[in-house]
Each structure stands twice: as structure tokens, then as C-alpha cells.
Amino acid sequence: MRADPDIALAGDCRKDARECSVGLFDCALLSDRDFLLKKVGQSWAGAQWLLRAPPELLSDREVVLTAVEQDAKMLKVAADELKKDRSFAVSAIDRNVEALAFAPEECRGDREIVRKAMEKDIRAFMSASQRLREDPELVKLAVKKDPDQIDVFYHLRDSQLLTREFCLELLEEAPGALGLLQGISPFKFHDEGDLVLAAVQRDGMALLHASKRLRRDLQVVLAAVKQDGEALRFASGDLRGNRSLVLAAVKQHGKALRFASGELRSDRNVVLAAVKQNGEALRCVSTDLLEDRAI
Template sequence: MEDREVVLATVKKNGEVLKYGNAGGWRKDKEVMFEAIKQNKKLLKLVSTDLLQDSQFMLKCLQLSFPELATLESIDYSNKEIMMKIIQEFPFLFSLASNALRNDRDIVLAAVRNDGNLLRFASYLSDDKEIALVAVNTTGNALDYVSLPLKNDRNVVLAAVNQDGYALCYASHELKDDREIVLAALRQQGLALRFASEDLKKDRELVLTAVRQDGGALALASDELKSDQEIVLEAIKKDKNALSHASKELFHDKEFLLKTIKLGCKDVLQHAPKEFASDREFMLKVFSYNDCSDKELMLEAVKINGFALRFASPALRQDAELVMEALKCNGYVLQYSDELYQARMEHCYHNVYVGKNKETK
């Protein structure tokens, strides 16, 4: 948005456009921002830091929401009555409150009821348990701003992780080893397993809870539990990409591979021993779970062992890409041709192809 007149006309109709693209520069423009705020008062949150510090501009904007401020010549951010009204409508403006009001319990409670993270502006009250509980119940990560003693308070930390599992990050070392608290966190966010103690990362029930919430949590489990079939399969049900975090030992177990294929992990064959693709009984089971005309699965199979091409549907046996991959792998083709022979020689012998021997007369 380059033309100022165009921008003004646009924000008068839809101030939301200032949220997107390269509109950041216009958030410093008083007239543009005022027109946007007239159209949508909540857009006051978009104004630049410089405009937030402009008392006359802020008074003009706030008068749109609070007609009773019309007689004021400037805003007194130390006036408790005025700030209480402003914070209830625009909580983020708590940051503009005077130092005295930032440590006024009533004002702080009003602020953190809307956004717990506003506790960061009230450092003198970070040890107030009532305020801390209100803050973390609103925004779990507000646990970051409570005092060290409260980060070790079970009630405060439990409330925080029940609101946001990631809040476990800010708990004391002692409470990161508290099974009840970690379990509550994992029910909200499986990846919070990252912040649990090393001992609890070995707890089978906790890891199961984590991967059922987010399959990617398998990456954070102990090596032993990455070999646990039930845990790995539960992770895959949530996120097929979790397979990449499973123990390599599991890929030598045909029954495990079949279970993963049944869950839709078509690329699992690339991790399996090559001889598995030559096992007729195994491959027939693979294709009993998936249509043998499934090109994606068949492509993975022939990359491991070209002989797997014989299990493909009649149509796929003629597929040029599949035939070429089978040929590259181990020279397997269903029907000989000079063209395919040349391709095999060039692929395996660095583009060398000697051609046919000429018959001697």
C-alpha cells in the first residue's frame, strides 16, 4: 500500500487491512490509525510504540470508547478510576500505567484476568499467590513471571500446566519431576515432555499420554521407550512422521512393519531389510492392507528390491517409472529390452554402455 489516500479510503471501510502485509509503516501514521480505530476500536492494539507514547493521540482514540473522557486535556495514567476503565477494555494498556498503579492489587488483578502475561509489568506483586493463580489460570505461560517460590508451589504450577502444558518449562526443577504435574501438562501438550525430568521421560504411562496427544513427542522419549511397539504405534496414529523417531531395531520386525503399513506408513519399507521385499508371504500381506495398484507403496518396494515389481497390479507392471526404479535397484525387469538394458548399464556403470557385439562374418 503506497498511496496514502488509497490507504485512508481503505481503512475507513476495513481497518483490519493494517494487520497484514507491509502495513507496519502506516501504524505510525496518526491519521491512518485514527481512521482505522474509528472503524474498529480494537485496532488500538496495532498502534506503534511511538503513538502509544503520544498522550494527545491516545486521548483522542480513547475518547471514542469512553465519552466521559471528552473533557480531559490529557490522560493521567496514574488515575486509578480512569485506568481501571481503560484496562478492562484494553488490557494491554496496563503497560502505560504509573509505577504505583502497576503494583496496585486491584489494577493488576483486572489486567491479569484478561491477559496473564501482563504480570510481567507488576514485578512487585509477582510473589502474590492470589494474583499468580489468576494470571496462570488465564494464561499458563504467565508462570514465567511469578516469583521463584511460586514456581515451586504445586497449586500455582498445576493451574498453569492445566491451562497450557508448555508452562511446565517455567516450573521449578523439583516440580518438573512431579508425576502429577507432568501428567497434567502432557494431557494439554504432548511436546511438554521436553521439560520433564530425565527420569519421567522413561515413565511408560507418561510417554503414552504424550504421544497420544502429539505423536512428535516420541522424539523426546527415552531410547528404551522408542523401542516399545505400543508407544510407537500410538505415536504413528497421531502423526505418521513419528515413525522416524522409532528405534531402528523395530524395522527388523515384520509384524511391526505390517502394523505400521496398516496405519498408512507407506514409506516404512525403505527402512526395512532389503530381503523383506523378496519375501512373497510378507509382500502379499503388505498388499492385503493396501491395493497392489498403489503406486506410492509399490515405488517404495521396488527401490528396496526390484523383484517386488512382480507383486504389482498388471497396470503398474508396465509403469515406466516403476520399471526404471526396479531396474536401477537390481536389474529386475519383467520383459527384456535393449533400451532398459542400456539404462541399467548407464546407471550402474557410470554412463558406460558398450552396445551390442557385432556378428563376425
């Protein structure tokens, strides 16, 4: 049974398997290319069989690539001649973006390879060479695709790129990055009215990162709720009692009603506008209005 390939293939076959069964079977199976090719392609646990494979199979392009597809770290155990082959590394990254972290410096410093990897998974940015992590266009791409990617901003903290002009370019690409950018830069963007206004017009939820002063500014908050009604949650308490503002918010997103003042949640016209936009707004309506048949 220990030498039976069918039994060996039955183990580790679940994609979420994290315990490798290689030690339970005859090591002769490791020299069977067809078996190993199937085994390393099953799951992360199956890919670990490559760690005990003979040298000739660590030089087998397809076997290693199949294992890398399941576990990017398997690129590290490939034979030296494969590691030096740029086309092999590119193929590995194409199959599993995480392989970029284990690729030769030549690949991690190749702008096109890194950009292609970032298009698949923005986290690939942090596996790029130091030089490319200072590339303005790649930084913009990273921030645009995921303005909440903390690692990118942590890296930028000590970067020479962090000029006011470049920060403004980043905010143009991704208004939602206002909060994280504010945390790493010396500039008080969150209190600059024109800048915050432009940000919330493109991403209403950027109001979260505005200063207290601007969250009390009717023009800024109105622009935010018109873009995303639920940005009302970040408005100052007095503005959440502003009828025209709340009407604008619930017309954009009915469930924004839950952030309105108690008085406005009892306002028939406000409630009707909210329910018309989203029936679930009924959950936020005051008890006395629930008996109103029109609502």
C-alpha cells in the same frame, strides 16, 4: 489536515501496523478522549498514542485498558492510582494476558489471578512471582498444557521441586514432557522400562525420548505405535522390519508405512492395511505394487 481526527484515525488502523503516526498530527488530538479511545483500540501502533497522552487520560480506566488490549506494555504508563488499583490490574490481565508481566507484584503473586491467566495462555506462568513459579500445582498445569514449553523446564532446572517423586507426577500429567524433563533432571527416566511404557501408552510420540535400548524393545514400541502409528519412525531399524509391529502401526495411522523397511513397503497385506486406513499411504508404496489394482 494535521488536526483532522478522521485522517488520524485512518492511520495505524491495520492490526499489524508497527509504525506509530502520532508525530504527524496536532498534539491537540491527544486531549480528545473520544478520539484517543478509538485510536488506542485500533492496533499496536495506535496504542502507542497513549505514550503522549495528557495525565488526565492516563488516569482514565477505559482508555488505558483499551490500549493494554493492543499492547500489554501500556499498563506501565498508567497513572499511579490505576496501577495501585487491584481490580484495574485484574481487568487489564483479563483483556490481555501479557499484561501480567507488567502488573504489580501483588497480582503476579496472586494464585487465582495467575491460574486464570495460565488458562488463557500458559506463557503467563513465567510472569508469575518467584513463589508461584515454585507452586507444584501451577507447575503441573504449565507442563500439562504445554509439555514443550522450554522456559518452564529451564526454570525448573535449579528448583527444589525437582525430586524424583515430583518428576514422576509431571510425567503422569504430560508423558510428552519426557524429553525435556530428562534434559534437566539427574534421573535416567528415558531408560526405565515401566515408566517409558506407561508414557508411550498415553502418548506414542514419547518414544522419541526413550533410550536406544527401549526403542529396540518390542513391547515398548508396540505400545507406542498402537497409540500413534507414526511413532514407528523412532523404532530401531530392525523393528521397522518387524511385520506384526508395522501392521499395528499402519492400522493405527496408514502414513506410518513410510517408516517401514523397504521389504515391508512391498508387502501386499501391509500396504493394503495402510491404504485402507489412509489413502495417502499410496505415496509410500513400492513401484511394483502400484500396478496392483486391488491396492
